[in-house]
Amino acid sequence: MHYFYHIGAFFLMLKEVFKKPEKWKVFWEQLFREIDDLGLKSLGIVGFIAFFVGGVVSIQTALNVESPFIPKYLIGFATKRSVILEFAPTFISVILAGKVGSYITSSIGTMRVTEQIDALEIMGINSINYLVLPKVVAVLLFYPVLVVLAMFLGIFGGWAAGIITDLFFTEDYIMGIQLDFDPYFIQYALIKTLVFAFVMVTIASYHGHRVSGGALEVGRASTKAVVWTSIVIILLNYFLTQMLLG
Amino acid sequence: MINVHDIHKSFGEMHVLKGISANFEKGKTSMVIGQSGSGKTVFMKSMLGLFDPDSGQISFDGRIFHDLSEKEKRNIRKEIGMVFQGSALYDSMSVEENVMFPLRMFTSQTNKEMLDRVNFVLDRVNLLNTNKLFPSELSGGMKKRVAIARAIVMNPRYLFCDEPNSGLDPRTAIVIDNLIREITLEYNMTTVINSHDMNSVMEIGDKIVFLKDGYKAWEGSKETIFKTDNEAIVDFVYSSNLYKKVREAMQNE
Numbered sequence: 001m002h003y004f005y006h007i008g009a010f011f012l013m014l015k016e017v018f019k020k021p022e023k024w025k026v027f028w029e030q031l032f033r034e035i036d037d038l039g040l041k042s043l044g045i046v047g048f049i050a051f052f053v054g055g056v057v058s059i060q061t062a063l064n065v066e067s068p069f070i071p072k073y074l075i076g077f078a079t080k081r082s083v084i085l086e087f088a089p090t091f092i093s094v095i096l097a098g099k100v101g102s103y104i105t106s107s108i109g110t111m112r113v114t115e116q117i118d119a120l121e122i123m124g125i126n127s128i129n130y131l132v133l134p135k136v137v138a139v140l141l142f143y144p145v146l147v148v149l150a151m152f153l154g155i156f157g158g159w160a161a162g163i164i165t166d167l168f169f170t171e172d173y174i175m176g177i178q179l180d181f182d183p184y185f186i187q188y189a190l191i192k193t194l195v196f197a198f199v200m201v202t203i204a205s206y207h208g209h210r211v212s213g214g215a216l217e218v219g220r221a222s223t224k225a226v227v228w229t230s231i232v233i234i235l236l237n238y239f240l241t242q243m244l245l246g
Numbered sequence: 247m248i249n250v251h252d253i254h255k256s257f258g259e260m261h262v263l264k265g266i267s268a269n270f271e272k273g274k275t276s277m278v279i280g281q282s283g284s285g286k287t288v289f290m291k292s293m294l295g296l297f298d299p300d301s302g303q304i305s306f307d308g309r310i311f312h313d314l315s316e317k318e319k320r321n322i323r324k325e326i327g328m329v330f331q332g333s334a335l336y337d338s339m340s341v342e343e344n345v346m347f348p349l350r351m352f353t354s355q356t357n358k359e360m361l362d363r364v365n366f367v368l369d370r371v372n373l374l375n376t377n378k379l380f381p382s383e384l385s386g387g388m389k390k391r392v393a394i395a396r397a398i399v400m401n402p403r404y405l406f407c408d409e410p411n412s413g414l415d416p417r418t419a420i421v422i423d424n425l426i427r428e429i430t431l432e433y434n435m436t437t438v439i440n441s442h443d444m445n446s447v448m449e450i451g452d453k454i455v456f457l458k459d460g461y462k463a464w465e466g467s468k469e470t471i472f473k474t475d476n477e478a479i480v481d482f483v484y485s486s487n488l489y490k491k492v493r494e495a496m497q498n499e
Contacts, residue, residue, distance in 0.1 A: 023351055115334040122294055122406075123348055124323035 010206050016128040017136060017202070030134035038100050038135060038201075039142030045099060046092055046146050047153050050083075053091070054154030055161030057082050062167035072168045076158070076176020081185075083154035088147045089189040090237050093196035096143070097229040101204040104135060105225040108208025109218035117209070132205040136198065143197040144190050151189070188244045195240060196233050203229045247272055248293065248404060248436050253302030255292055262288045263299070264460040275430050275437045275450045280457035281482065286440045289457065290408055293438070294326065295319060306404065324352055327397030327435075329407040329426075333389040335381040335396070341368070342377035345395045352400065367395040371425060387418035391425070398429055405430065405437040411446055423449045444483060447471070456482065472496065 021027035058079040065074055108131055111117050120127040155177060162168045207225035211217050248270040255263040262285045270276040280286050291297045293304050295311055304311045306322055314322065335344050342364055349360045368374055371391040381389060390410060397405060407426060411419035427450040430437040441447060447454060448468050456464040456479050463478040471483060472493070484490050 026350055110337075114332055114337075115330045116336055118291075118296055119328065119330060119334040119336075121296060122323055122326055122328045123351065124320035125351060 009210075010202070013128055013132075013206055013209065014202060016126060017132045017205075019126060019129045021129060021133060022125055026130075027134060030130075031137055034134045034138035035142050037103075038138050039146065042096060042099060042146060043149070045095070046150050049095060050088065050092070050150035050153040051157035051160075053087055054079060054083055054157030057087070057154070058158030058162050058173075059165060059167065062162060062165075072172035073176035073179060075162065075168050076173035077179050078176070079158035079173075080155055080177045080181075083158070084151050084185050084189055087154055088150040089192040089196065090233065092147055092150045093143075093193065093200065093233050094230050096146075096197075097200045097204075097233060098226050100139075101200050101226050101229045102222040104201060104204035105208040105211075105222040106218055108132075108205055109211035109221050112209060112211045113214055113218060128205075128209060131209075132201070135201045135205065139197040139201050140194055143193050147189060147193045148186075151186075191244060192237065192240050195236055199232050199236065200229050203232060247307055248438065249305045250289075250293060251303050251305075253289075253292055253299040253304065255288055255297060255299050262460050263292065265302070266457070266460075266462045267302075268455045268462065268465065270436050270438050271453070272436045273431060273434045274452035275427055275439060276453040276455065277439050277441055277447050277451040278455045278457060279441055279444075279447055279482070280463075281442065284457040285460045286442075286457055287408060290406055290438065290440050294328065294406060295323065324348075324400065325403040327400070327402035327405045329390065329393045329397050329405070329410050331409040331412055333381070333393040335389060335392055337381055339380075340377065341373070341379050341381075341384070341392050344381070344392060345399050348396065348400045363399060364395075367399050368392075370398075370429070371395045386413050387415075387422065390414065390418075390422050394422070394425060394429070398433065401433060403435060405433075405435045407437070407439040409440055409442070411441065411443050416445065419443065419445065420449060426450065444486065444489060458482075 058075055061075045061078045062072075065072075108117075111131070117127045117131075120130060159170065159173050162173060163170065204225045207221045207228070208218075211221045250266060250268045250270075252265045252267050253263055254261070254265055266285075266289060268276075268278075278286050278289060288297060292299045298312070303313075306325070309318075309322060311319065311322065336347065339347065342361075345364045345367060346360050349355055349363060353360070355363070364377070365374070368376065371394050373388060373391050373395065376384070376388065376392075381392070384392065394410075405426070410422050410426060414422060423446050426437065426439065429435070439446070439450075448471075451468045451471075454464075454466055454468065454471060455462060456476075458478045464474065464476045466474060471479065474480065484493055
């Protein structure tokens with residue numbers, strides 16, 4: 001029953017999120033601030049992780065295809081598939097659930113326990129709409145950019161790792177990348193990214209908005225938000241993969 | 247004028263407000279006093295619509311709050327200024343942005359008009375040249391003054407203050423009290439203050455409502471508070487040694 005209560009409360013929150021903003025000018029200002037906070041400030045970590053995970057995928061693949069009967073271009077092929085289909089959309093979303101999700105929960109939660117949200121409500125402002133809608137729009141606009149960047153850097157990292165360790169030649173790797181390329185895979189990855197980004201912001205905001213108490217409860221809510229976001233992302237990944245590729 | 251009639255509020259098994267009624271008049275500073283846990287904050291939050299009372303009604307100049315549509319409630323809230331116990335300033339905004347926030351949300355003024363108004367109210371609370379500072383750079387008293395400036399920037403009809411003196415030294419507390427009193431008279435507002443600070447009560451309390459265990463145990467003015475025989479208020483007022491000595495001196499006279 002407890003879970004049903006939270007699911008109901010979550011959807012009631014979504015109803016408030018998608019109301020018309022009190023003032024569009026303020027909404028646009030908030031939106032650009034959120035793109036900076038939630039998107040641009042994640043560029044570094046996304047780029048760093050994508051580059052090195054791409055490298056690890058290609059090295060692992062290269063070390064596991066030592067047979068002379070298996071062509072070397074399969075390393076590029078496997079790296080491309082892994083990075084585009086799973087690593088960039090899913091793995092990056094789980095990482096961002098930790099970084100951005102906890103930031104959202106703790107910032108909204110701190111506003112709640114320091115009565116800043118009450119101050120908004122008393123002024124007659126729909127606090128959920130004011131705080132959450134710009135975040136939702138910001139991640140829906142910017143996370144596809146982050147994921148596409150992660151795809152490029154992952155594949156580039158795979159190539160760089162192979163060249164540095166002398167495990168394959170550039171020509172083989174490029175042939176593997178070009179082999180059997182299906183643009184639908186990019187579409188599939190971006191659909192997953194949009195769903196995961198939405199889930200991440202809304203679950204984190206829900207937990208932040210419901211905090212009561214003090215610093216300890218804000219910390220607990222942040223942890224809970226990251227755990228639930230990760231669980232929902234992993235479950236949705238399973239169903240989306242079946243729906244879109246099955 | 248704010249009229250509260252027989253409000254009850256429970257949280258689960260806990261009955262916090264047990265049929266409180268009171269009137270708060272325009273141009274006067276009314277104090278709601280009582281020990282911690284007596285229901286003052288729940289009472290104020292119920293008046294502000296942050297909690298829905300289980301029964302009873304609250305009206306703002308004849309407009310019964312709980313009968314209004316969401317839009318009408320929001321309109322009433324735009325007429326309310328609130329000073330929170332912890333000031334509740336927005337951390338990510340400077341002093342200027344904090345005070346300007348209600349103007350940006352609810353008016354179509356130009357930047358210059360808004361800035362003029364912000365500077366006017368900051369001057370009114372004696373806080374000029376702090377526009378670009380952030381809340382983390384302000385002292386407790388300065389935060390309270392910014393909160394008051396933000397509360398009055400829209401010329402509200404009703405001002406609510408939740409323990410405006412908590413955490414302040416006695417001298418700053420008196421400055422804040424007098425500021426609230428002056429502003430109440432200047433803007434002819436209906437001001438309601440939650441407090442358990444007897445100095446504030448004696449300084450600015452035109453009307454006093456005393457809550458105990460969720461009931462209204464006494465109602466009167468600062469002139470009558472020392473003369474009452476009501477046991478609950480006598481216990482509360484004379485709980486400090488200073489006031490015990492004042493009472494002894496009065497009795498000896």
